[in-house]
Amino acid sequence: MTAEVKSAAPGGAAPGTNELALALERRIGKRSAAVIEKHLGITTVGGLLNYFPRRYMNRGELTPISEVPLDEEVTLLARVVSSSTRTMRARKGTLTDVVVTDDAGTLKVSFFNAYRAKAELLPGRRALFSGRISRYNGALGLTNPDYQLLDEDPDLAGEDPEKLAAMPIPVYPATAKLTSWSIHNVVKTLLDTADLAALPDPLPADVAAREKFLPVADSYRLIHTPETPADWQRARDRFRYQEALVLQSALARRRAQLAAEEATARRPAADGLLAAFDRQLPFTLTAGQSAVGKTLAAELARDSPMNRLLQGEVGSGKTIVALRAMLQVVDAGGQAALLAPTEVLAAQHFESIRRTLGPLSRDGLLGGFGADAVQVTLLTGSMPTAARKQAMLDAASGTAGIVIGTHALLSDNVSFYDLGLIVVDEQHRFGVEQRDVLRSKASKPPHLLVMTATPIPRTVAMTVFGDLETSVLDELPAGRAPxxxxxxxxxxxxxxxxxxxxxxxxxxxxxxxxxxxxxxxxxxxxxxxxxxxxxxxxxxxxxxxxxxxxxxxxxxxxxxxxxxxxxxxxxxxxxxxxxxxxxxxxxxxxxxxxxxxxxxxxxxxxxxxxxxxxxxxxxxxxxxxxxxxxxxxxxxxxxxxxxxxxxxxxxxxxxxxxxxxxxxxxTDGFELSQEDLKLRREGDILGASQSGGRSTLKLLRVLEHEDVIARARQDAWTVVGGDPSLGSHPALAAAIDDYLNPEKEAFLERG
Incomplete structure (x- = not known):
């Protein structure tokens, strides 16, 4: 049986109370709040106010009974003609048959053991019915549909039929035990009892004025109880932009915090390992590799930590770019660590880098570069004990300039002499906790370069990796065949x-x-x-x-x-x-x-x-x-x-x-990444799950709303640039804290 939510008189709230954080039972009563918590997991006023309808149906465009399609979901507005209940012979329980009409046709609606339907769906009453049309004994019908009585809705009683036909019907993400109608009823109660006038507005006043957004209180009312389609569309536009701005401000604030940290500048050496490496390269760097290399060199030379995402097609030469950055750090007296997701890949990097360095590697394949050569060390969990201990000693003493490893690098007993650069390969395989463990092994915040060969659509990069500077290698080196x-x-x-x-x-x-x-x-x-x-x-x-x-x-x-x-x-x-x-x-x-x-x-x-x-x-x-x-x-x-x-x-x-x-x-990876996102239904962009499922983004869709995200990103940079701590924007700061639960915060930091 569908769970029912009853209205209740609210308890008062103390002056100055954060209305959005107020316990739901204070506004809708303990019984209704318990039902909402059980079925939706929502416990606060803000949680329910922000439980937005997922779509809206127009009463004026409801399916006529005479045109109902077989095996499809329909919503009908109809009047009950008759109702009868009988005991079933083949199974326990009762069957209630309700015949309904919309004056253009009739349809039988059947309910199993539905005591509520038997009591409520009496002849003459009007209701909305929503369910899948099926065929039984040659006739079309509805079995156990959701329904909403219209005659008992005080907001609709006596409404002009034309106005009623134009009034959108909010449809909420429902559960088997809690229908969309029930959720709507309790939300309407909350709108009447909550102190909407006290709600803070996270949007800066100049932004709200520029975009001609509705006030917060009006937006909540219209998104939940619209009288026209234009009502919910205006409210939705406001909350969508608000969501984008909160998210982009969180990223901008994190970027400002990272920029304020003090790192050790790793300036290029006039004639060190990097210069020698460039002289011995048997090929010419692509224009993209050269451009990205100059960017990395400049950022490594600063005394604030580099935080850059390098994305490039499979085979675009990211490893050479990363190796040149590592050599610059080694030239400046620091160490570089390359974190790989698998032992196979770590071993491949180890062999490839030593082979590429040649005589510049202390254990190089072609001899050695004397005392100035760099030692490349491999550290994985499956190495023999003696070899692993030696690798750990080389990292701790500074003997190893470049340390390549898997999760073994994160062990408590692994330390570095002077860790200056972390390179994370295939960043999507690692969580924030793992990366932060490696960061903590440096005496000062190290420079960070994360690489991925999985192309990321621009909107996803702005939404998920907005706190990182982004570089793209989109050309393949010479010699790559189609x-x-x-x-x-x-x-x-x-x-x-x-x-x-x-x-x-x-x-x-x-x-x-x-x-x-x-x-x-x-x-x-x-x-x-x-x-x-x-x-x-x-x-x-x-x-x-x-x-x-x-x-x-x-x-x-x-x-x-x-x-x-x-x-x-x-x-x-x-x-x-x-x-x-x-x-x-x-x-x-x-x-x-x-x-x-x-x-x-x-x-x-x-x-x-x-x-x-x-x-x-x-x-x-x-x-x-x-x-x-x-x-x-x-x-x-x-x-x-x-x-x-x-x-x-x-x-x-x-x-x-x-x-x-x-x-x-x-073979265009960026084109494929767009298609991938479409087919995967966007998924949980900010959560651990990256496919299918429901996105934790409420109204924002990264493929559809690139313009919204871009505008909000610019606004966020302006706001945070002038006020990094958001001390003058307390409502925006509070919205960030409320929006970014620990799981989302962790994902945003994975860059």
Missing amino acids: ITTHVVGLAEHPAWATRVWTRSREEVDAGHQVYVVCPKIGSDDDGDFSPGEAGPADTDLEDSGARELASVTGVVELLRDEPALAGVPVAPLHGRQDPVLKSETMASFTANQTKLLVSTTVIEVGVDVHNATLMVILDADRFGISQLHQLRGRVGRGGLPGTCLLVTTLEPGHPSRRRLDAVAAT
């Missing part, structure tokens, strides 16, 4: 399953290598998805669990018996393997001894094998757009054209095939 991507639909072309392996053999016979990516490790595994990238919540799979997904262990066995691959050295790679075995497997593939690598997504980032030209992604529909884009970036890295095959058993019309088609249609 990647061609094809969707291999086995549902419509089952014979292509064999062709995939024949195609793999052709690459091997041409002297090249192949990646095969699987969503699972073994048959007992649920999947190897990155957070927020795939899985039933993100893929809209109706057959989740109904089909056996490809696993590394299963595919390895299959391919060893595949005639087309006879004699081809095949090896598995996944996260559960012993670290030594993983390293040996990658070394074998890098050395072109293993020709075909069957892997999970551990090869998603950082793996750099120039001879690999073909990637086969099995059950590709189980991965998100950005993950597929990252994966295919592993091929075509050595000047040879790359090919990516997205293999799926889903039917062509399945929703998850849209992602595959999008990835196959373009």
Whole structure:
């Protein structure tokens, strides 16, 4: 039975009380407040006032009974003609049949064990009915719909029919036990009892005047009880901008706080490691790499900490840019730490950086640069005890200029001599707590560079990483070959399953290598998805669990018996393997001894094998757009054209095939990131979940409201620039504290 919310006389509030923070029961009574808390988790006046309708229906455009569509949600405005209740024969309980009419047609509405409907839906009464139309015994009808009596609504009693028809109906996010109508009723009670005139306005007066926004009290009334569509639209525009300004002001305030910190300036050396490194580079930096490098060099030379986000396409050369920044810090007597999300990627960075430095690395592959060379040290959790202790000693003593590691760098017993720069690779894999642990190991706030190869739409960058300066590398270095991507639909072309392996053999016979990516490790595994990238919540799979997904262990066995691959050295790679075995497997593939690598997504980032030209992604529909884009970036890295095959058993019309088609249609990561955000329904932009689900943004949508976000961002910079502590804007400061709960605050700091 639907939970009912009863009106109650409010208790008084003490003078000066923060109305928004007031306990809800003080305004609507204990009984109603208990229902709201139980079903919506809301306990304060502000929480309920800001529980906005998710949409509005127009009574004048309600579905006529004569036109109701089968198996669709409808809302009807109708009068009860008759009502009858009988005991059911096939099951316990009663069935109440209510016949309703809108004078253009009639419809039967049925309720099971609905004592409230039996008592309330009496002949002559008018009500709104909302539910899904179904067919029973050849006739259309509604079963157990939500309904709202109109005759007993004092706000609507005696209203002119034309005015009633034009009056929008707020529809709230409801629960199975608490209908939208019930929520609306208690919100109306709150609007009558709350001291709306005492509510502070977070918007600066000049901004509110410029935008011609309604006052706060009027906006709350009109967004919950509009008489015309223009009412709720004006109120919504005000609260949407307010949300954007509060969020952008929080980011601007954090940026101001970071800028006020004192860091150690790491100025370039006239003829140090960085200069020597640039002289020995066998290629010319791209224009983008040079421009970003100059920006980083200038910011590292300041005595306030650099906080910069570097985003760039897979293979755009971010690592070289980061390495040059690290060398500048080493030249200035400091240390740099590179934090990587996996041991495979940390080891790849370690080998790649030592190889790139060559004789400039103290343990360089080509000798050494004498006492002036930089020592590069690797620190991971799986290293032998003696090696790990030595790495920790090198970091603590300052012997190691560059320390590359995984979460092991965050251990309490790891310390640094003079940590000057933190580079975080694939920043979305780390939380604020982990980054802050590393920051705390520096005597002064260190400079920070976070990198991602997952393109971020401009609006998301403004909304989530607004406290960071952003640089973009959008051109590929010379020698990068194009990647061609094809969707291999086995549902419509089952014979292509064999062709995939024949195609793999052709690459091997041409002297090249192949990646095969699987969503699972073994048959007992649920999947190897990155957070927020795939899985039933993100893929809209109706057959989740109904089909056996490809696993590394299963595919390895299959391919060893595949005639087309006879004699081809095949090896598995996944996260559960012993670290030594993983390293040996990658070394074998890098050395072109293993020709075909069957892997999970551990090869998603950082793996750099120039001879690999073909990637086969099995059950590709189980991965998100950005993950597929990252994966295919592993091929075509050595000047040879790359090919990516997205293999799926889903039917062509399945929703998850849209992602595959999008990835196959373009290699533009920023275009894909926009599409990804659309398909993922924006998700929880400010929370831990990054796909599906309900966004913690209330009225703001980062794809739709770029202009709003940009204007609010400019206003926030102006306000915070003139008043960093917001001492002259107490209402805005309070709104930030209220809006940014710990989870949101933590996410904003992840940059």
